[in-house]
Amino acid sequence: MGPRSIEQACADLKRWKQNGSVGNITIFAAPKSHSVDMVGEETIKLFEMDEEHKRAVFRLFDLFDAEKIELFRGKDGLPDRVKVTRRY
Secondary structure, eight states: OOOBOHHHHHHHHHHHHHTTOOEEEEEEOOTTOSSBEEEEEEOOOGGGSOHHHHHHHHHHHHHHTOSEEEEEEOTTSSEEEEEEEOOO
């Protein structure tokens, strides 16, 4: 979403919690900045997903033979890399 005022960040945090989200949010500010930014990690259980998204998750785990998968965007905002944890 991008930088916002502290008041906007508090409102966003309240809305995030009221929506029943589970996870954590970090609020941070750059030096000499008058705004803050927020990043969060959220846990979403598969039973909360529709069938299409659930199948996509299963396909990814099968494709990478993974225990854990992290997906990252590049500086252009497009999918860029995959970090896979697997058993050997």
